[in-house]
Amino acid sequence: MMYIKEHRLFSFFAVGVALLFAGCAALSQYGQLEDRARENSARGNFDQAVLDVVQSLKLKPDYEKSQQLLIEIFPQAVEMHLARIDAAKNSSAAFKWDKVVAEYVALDRISGAVDFLIVTEYAKIKNPFHFDLRNYSQELTEPLNKAAEDHYQEGLLHAKVDSMESQKKAASAFRTAMGYVSDYKNCEALYEKARKAGIKRIAIITFENKSGKSGYGAVGEAIVDGVVGGVTTDPSASDLLEVVPRSRLEQVMREQKLGVGNFVDNKTASKLGKILGVHEIVVGSINQIVASPQRDTRREIHKKQHICEREDKNHKCEHEEEARAEVTVIDRTAGATISVTYNVMDVKTGEQKQTKNVFGRYAFNAEWAIYRGNEKALSAAERQLVAHGESNSPVDEEMVGMAQGDLVKQIALELKNSAR
Secondary structure, eight states, rough: OOHHHHHHHHHHHHHHHHHHHHHHHHHSSSHHHHHHHHHHHHTOOOHHHHHHHHHHHHHOOOOOOHHHHHHHHHHHHHHHHHHHHHHHHTTOOOOOHHHHHHHHHHHHHHHHHHHHHHHOOOOOOOOOOOOOOOOOOOOHHHHHHHHHHHHHHHHHHTTSSHHHHHHHHHHHHHHHHHSSSTTTTTHHHHHHHHHHHHEEEEEOOOEEEOOSTTOOOOHHHHHHHHHHHHTTTGGGGGTEEOOHHHHHHHHHHTTOOOOOTTOOHHHHHHHHHHTTTOOOEEEEEEEEEEEEHHHHHHEEEEEEEEEEEETTSSSOOOEEHHHHHHHOOOOOOEEEEEEEEEEEEEEETEEEEEEEEEEEHHHHHEEEEEEEEOGGSSSSHHHHHHHHOOOOOOHHHHHHHHHHHHHHHHHHHHHHHOOO
16 A cells, blocks of 8 residues: 555655656746747748757757757748749749749758757757758759849839939849849949939038027038938938038039029029039028927925834834835936928929928937935935936026027938938
8 A cells, every 4th residue: 555655655655756847947047939920820820930940950950849940940941932833933024033032042041940949958958959951042043043134124114214203213123133133234434424413413502590599500501411311321312312511502602602482492402503513402490499498396395204224133113113204306407409491392393292281309308306304204205206316407598509400400301211
């Protein structure tokens, strides 16, 4: 009878140990990766499933559940991509070779991951597995060239049309072709030609300051310089937009003896734009500059807490005192706003294309607290506010400068979006 009890105890112990190890695997990173791989596989996302299970085996090469799962899903992933490649090759869809390239790239990625696993972890794998791994990167050469040719021909078609929009499309097509084969035919020269023909060129006349505030420096010039810099330093805008530097603009204005009063005149702006060789002229004015001085709002809080000063050996309070404090929470705000209106004029027609009102803003906010009385009455949050200490807002000139920076970002973004 004792033997049976001991045997049962041993069985329970063995089951418990097995469950413990199973639980450890489930909770471990390699176990979680294997679970995620199964979920992805069930959803048909075989690529991610392969990458997850490979990562699981890198962490624990002898984990049999991950080994078995890889044996099941890797061939499925390969077959899926090969079927998609055949379907794409046999289709009549435009730019079908883009799809073929994408499928080969995906195949190469998962095959490379499995190959790397086998090379680096083979000795640690309990039951080594074997796959017929092909080097799909070698099979990419033909699809890459055919994809590049498709976009090259697309670029040639767009390049024949004498319009900014078509030249922009041509430049995009030639750039895509070079993305497949970097030195494909004469793509680079054609791309540069189309880019120059499709780019929008604009000039921005210094914004006239009509705010009545002159104590913040040359704000109009600073806005224009900031917008020019925001466009020219953005690589994503280089194919879309070119802005004439303010120095070149002012040189032409001096040569043409153009005064500030002429800037709002459409005919004069059109004349200036033709001399500069731009498509659009941006004329603007600063309507308002407001710097709001710092303002404090105070809240008074009366605090009362019962504090245990001494405990007995059983941690029960033997002596309790009342702690009181008067807490003042200060909320300090300040800020600045710049409002401008700018017009975009079409140089060719001499007409106004659009008008925009833009507000640049900066807001300062700080909160801290002071107290009188017993610190023990304060909550953790109140003590943190006390530790913050007093903060002062920037001076007016700095706040206006930061509002100006916000304004510049908005105008630069608007101009870039209009060129897309």
